[in-house]
Amino acid sequence: MTELARPFRFALLAMLAAASTFAAGCSAAVDPSEEQPEEDISTDNITSVVHSSVKNQSIGNCWIYAHIGWVESLNKRATNTELNLSESYATYWDWFTKITSWPDTALNDKSEFSAGGTWSLFRWEVARYGAMLESDFIPEEANDARSSRQSTAIRAITLSLKEGALKTVEARRDRKLVRAELDKAFGLSPEVVKKLDDVFGQTGAGSATGAGLTKRKAAGVLGPTDILIAWPNVRAQGVDARGKLSDAVAPSGPSIWNEVKYPEDPTARRTYQIRVQKALHDHAPVLTWWNVDFNALSGSRFTKEQLDTRGKGRTGGHMTLGFDYQAKLADGTLLKAGEDVSDRALLQRALAPDTKIEFLRVKNSWGGTGLPGVDQTPPSGYYDLDMAYLDTKVADGYGLVATVFPPGY
Incomplete structure (x- = not known):
């Protein structure tokens, strides 16, 4: 050396x-050796998390x-x-x-x-x-x-x-x-x-x-000091914190984002899910690390039910960006993915310990998943990950591995 x-x-x-x-x-999503046609991908912002265009990793x-x-x-x-x-x-x-x-x-x-x-x-x-x-x-x-x-x-x-x-x-x-x-x-x-x-x-x-x-x-x-960024300010509702990319990726400091492993204990898991909900409520693009088993995939959704039916398949670690979620409150109220909720009181109720997250919706890097101009759920290039799938054993761990949270969340 x-x-x-x-x-x-x-x-x-x-x-x-x-x-x-x-x-x-x-x-x-496909064998990297297979050539794929180029796609013109566009996505409507049905929630307020601001994402860039969907790409298609090769x-x-x-x-x-x-x-x-x-x-x-x-x-x-x-x-x-x-x-x-x-x-x-x-x-x-x-x-x-x-x-x-x-x-x-x-x-x-x-x-x-x-x-x-x-x-x-x-x-x-x-x-x-x-x-x-x-x-x-x-x-x-x-x-x-x-x-x-x-x-x-x-x-x-x-x-x-x-x-x-x-x-x-x-x-x-x-x-x-x-x-x-x-x-x-x-x-x-x-x-x-x-x-x-x-x-x-x-x-x-x-x-x-x-x-x-x-x-x-x-x-x-x-350079990391040339790229301006904004993220939710956990101390001031509706107010963005602003800085440079260098602030978010620094070894330490008040503006760094933090990776946190998904726990195994059910109570600790619900506490963790609430952290994810809070970040999404404030429109933060949380990085979501999870294990893929392609036998769990049907359309644009990964489910434990599909995995149980088909058995274990091809697996691998994967990383995507959080976008939305769907949940059912204890009184039966359904917070549907794809529908903006401006009622802060309802969003606060969704953070209750007895709320059940049905799935997380993520922006993926597998290209478009539908035809341009055709209304669909989830939107093209986005996938739904059932919470039951994320909680079950997949590959060498659980479905959900870790999340990168904004400061203070």
Whole structure:
């Protein structure tokens, strides 16, 4: 390890030592090797959680789509405009981090390269590398809901790790070589490569913040201090807290979002669900980590009933964004998903311990689920997760794994 790389890796390892052990490995709705047609996806905002457009992951990097969607949502809340940030850019730097920081385990015991990740890893990576618009990173995919370039890239980088330029641990420690291999794998233009060099250096040892605003702007790199965000202020009903992305992903501070594991005890679970409800009532895009079993899926809904009927199927960790929920109050009142409730007293009643959550509705990254212009529930690209499914055993844990909450919730 070079002296330049040593502090970089140790800082990352120190951060991850205290991180969650949850890792989304992440599930795609279809085989990533199958080419999918492009879709023009639009979604009506039937609730007040402000989300960006639905995307369609082509590889197992759902966590990046969820996190980038989270950033876009918070920025849209602050600016009333929608960024189209590049998931490919975030994926590029994630792979660079994994290969150079863990060169001896870049491939798993099946000789596969993992595209999965965690909330803690995203916080670290976005704090260091920031973000780019898709139009600035891979202009050819600026208007695409699905990235074919990512599919090509993961095949190319896996081959390089198996039998190519990065097949040895020593080669994987060569940060300049790793960047060059990633540049080729993602098919980056010479102009984009130079922009990355100008900001981060050929070894990727720099940071977006450290490069300074002038260099960042010239390269089209958005540092974490450049992205304005807004989120609900838990202390002032109806008033947003405002800041920068750097505030939300900092190692500590009053504005950081926090990942909390879903408990096993029924009483503790209801308390946890109330926290989720409160965040959704205040229109926060909570990151939702859960386990997928595709045998539980019928249409756009995951149910325990379907899982019990069909038995265990293909499983995997997955990450999405919270959008809405449906619940029945003790007196039989039904709070239906898709219908805004402005009565604060009714929303407060919904937080009672004896309220039964029927399902959570999430924004997914599996593309559209219906025909444009056709009224449907849930809206295209969104999925309903029955609470009974989230409470049951799925894969190596329970259906629901963890949630990332806004400050104070």
